[in-house]
Amino acid sequence: MKSIIKLYMLIFVSFISLNSFAGDKDFQGVIVYNITYPESNLDAQTMAMMPTTMKMTVKGTMNKVEISMAMGTTIMIFDAATDKGTTLMQMMGQKFAIPMDKESIEEGAKNIDSVNVQFIDETKDIVGYSCKKAVVSSIIDGKKYELIAWFTEELGDGSTNALDPLYEDIKGVLMEFSTIESGMTMKMEVVKVEKKKVSEKEFEIPEGYKEITTDQLQNMFGGGY
Template sequence: MKILTLLATLLFTASTIIAQDLAVTYEITMHSDDPEVQAQMGMMQGSTLKLKSKDQKSRTEMNMGGLITTTNIVDNEKGKGVLLMDGMLGKQAAKFDEEDKDEVDAEEADIEVELIDESKEILGYTCKKAIIYTEDDVELVYWYTKEIQLGNDALSKYMKKGLPGLALEFSVDEGNMNMTFTATELKTKVKETKDMFSLKIPEGYSEKTMEEISKMSGQ
C-alpha cells in the first residue's frame, strides 16, 4: 500500500501542475515469481489509473481490479482537496488542504532522481528514462516525455521533482513483486462533467481524517 501511495503521489503531483487540459489512462500490470503472490495478483486484473487535469483542478482514480478504488480530487486555486476510497472497508472519505500536501512534500524530500540517456516511444511520444530512488531503497523506473508542454511556473516546480516531463510509463520492483503502469490513452482536451472536480463528499461515504485513512490503509 505504501508503494501504491508513493506511485500515485508522484504522478498526482504532475497532474496538479500541468498548465493545460489533460486526460491519461494507465493500464496496471503486475507480476511475481512467487506462485502464491501471483495468484493474489490475479484478482486485480484489469487495474487502471486515470488522471484528469483542467485549469487548476485535477482528479486521479486508481481502480485495483474492482477490489478498491481510490480517487483524489484537488482544486489548486482553493488549496483544498478530497480523498475517496471505496473498497472492502466500505466507502471512506477525507478532506485535506495545503498543510497536508506540505507534509507529503516533506516526506518526498529524500527522493533522488537519475536521468538516463535512453529513449522509447509510447503512444507516439518520445520518452526518456529516469530512475527515482526513495529513502526506503526502492527504485522506481519512469519513462517521461518532454513533448507535453508545461507552464513556466509549473515547469519550475515540477523540475524540483527532477522529472522534466509527463510520465507515460513507470514501474516498481518491491521484493518479489513488479508493478508497471503504462499509458494506453492520452487526450489534451477534457470535457468537464458534473461533479468531476467537486470537493463535496458524495452521499454514502463516511468522513474521516487523513490520519485515520492512513491507519486504515496500514501506512
C-alpha cells in the same frame, strides 16, 4: 482478508503521494495508465485483486485520478490553486472522503530519501509521443533503488510532478515510471492519451461520502501500522 486490506491501504497512501498533485497547465484531457507489478511475490489471489489501470483527468490546475480495485474504487481530486483535495473511497459497501492538503501528501512520501536524477540520451515512442529517459536513484524505506522513467515534453512542462519527491525534477509528463511501496514495485505505463475538453463537473465531490482521516481509515480496515 485483513492482510489484503492492509496492502490496499499501502497502495492508497502511495497513490496519494504519487498522483494527487497539480494538473499540467498545458494539457486538458485524459491519460490512461496500465499498472503492473514486476518481480512481485504476491500470490495469485491477491494479485487478482490489485489495481491494473489508472485514469487521470486533467483541466487547468485540477487533477482527478481514478483507480479501480477488486474491493472498490478510489478517486483522488486535487486543485493545485489551493493545494487541497479529497480522496473518495468505496470499500466493502461504504463510502469515505479523506481531505488532503500539501502537508498530508508530503507526509505520505516521507519514506523517500536522497533522490538523484540522471538524464540519459535515449528516446522511445509511447502511444505516439517521443519520450526521454531518466534514471532515478533513491533510498526508499532505507533501501537503495534505481528506477527508470520515460517522460514527454509534448504534453506539458511537468508541473504534474511538483509534489512527488522521486520525479519533481523531471520537466515533462511521466509516460512510463515506477514507484515503491513497502518493497513492492508498481510500474505505470501510458496506454492512451485523449486530448479533449473536460467539464468542471468532473471535479465535483458527490454526496453520500463520510469524511474521515487516513489514520481512521487505516485503523478501521488495516489495523494500523
